[in-house]
Amino acid sequence: MTGSSTEQASHVFGCLHGMVRTAALYPPMHGQTVKAKQTLHEALTTYLSAHGRLVYGFVGDVLVADNRILPRESLLYRRFLALCQNERHIGSISFIAGVEPREIDALLEAVTNGAGDEPSSWASRKGLTHVLLRPPVQPEQQNTEAAARRAYYGSIETLRDIQATVRARSALAVEQIGTLRVFTSTILEQMLESPALVLRLASIKSYDEYTLYHSVNVAVISVGLGLVLGLPEALLREVAMAGMLHDVGKIAMPLEILQKPGPLDAQEWRIMRRHPLLGADLLSRLPGSSRLPMIVAFEHHLRLDTQGYPSVPAGWVQHPLSRLACVADVFDAMTSRRAYKKAIPRTDVRGYLRDEAGRTFDPRLVRVLELMLGQLDEETSEEGGDDGAHRINRA
């Protein structure tokens, strides 16, 4: 689906939801109800004449249209998604070109009163051919990895949107962070089911959009570390969000510095080293948000011995979640290929982390990383070669 067809699918879903809400307020033959049904029918007809088919899937908190997550609508229609799945036993609605008004009536009836015990045979029982229903997918039937990957790429899209906002010097919207939360929660839920996803997800890299992919990978690795530590789910959620946003200040850095193919000069370094402060500042302006992502954005280059950057007053103690993000940050940065360095093999990265335990890193968290790597199937292949000389300077 293109961006505009996604918007159209969002619009059609809004009409569907509007019809159900209107029908709950007015009798079936009331002008408002009739109008709401017509509105949906027209929106659907327009969409289907261009695309032929439209499938909405409800997967827990997530609304999917033709295999694309609609993050904003997932939040907006959360209750409706839960109602469809839990009380009406509807997990997906498919529309095929040629939908007739009587099929809209039948759909409204199904969404209002349920579609019976077998939603899959609802259409044939009613003699319908252009609207089909399916029951909700049971958690064990869901493809954990596919759901996690969808949410991974959804996070990338959201971060791309956040990047555009930051680059336009506009304030971040609470809604953008809310969207990121939806994807983050989905990734976390899948990782709780299958912790081995850590390395499979974190091995997704992008050379061109390094910072965006790196941000999601840091979230994934941080959750992996948090799982080994046995952190409670609510805290894991914050850990994941902090990982997603730790480099939000970096996406405001000049592109010529971010994408420079060689080492940075002194002046460029001065600018680059401002990203923790800039990120914390951006996050501090978000009303009602957790303070943890802001703290992690500020402290992730500080080092355990506080000799990193930004400079802090004597006696400052790095927050435990910043220490965790720092290990995840360096691990992902070193195992990624960049314009100025190759990817470093995991074994060498582990050696470096061990060497720096107690200075840059919390020794306990280095052990946790070792434990995590030991526990997981190292099925993803090592990327690139070893140029050992490059370390963490641009994590």
Ligand SMILES: [Fe+2]
């Ligand atoms: Fe950073």
Ligand SMILES: [Fe+2]
């Ligand atoms: Fe980073």
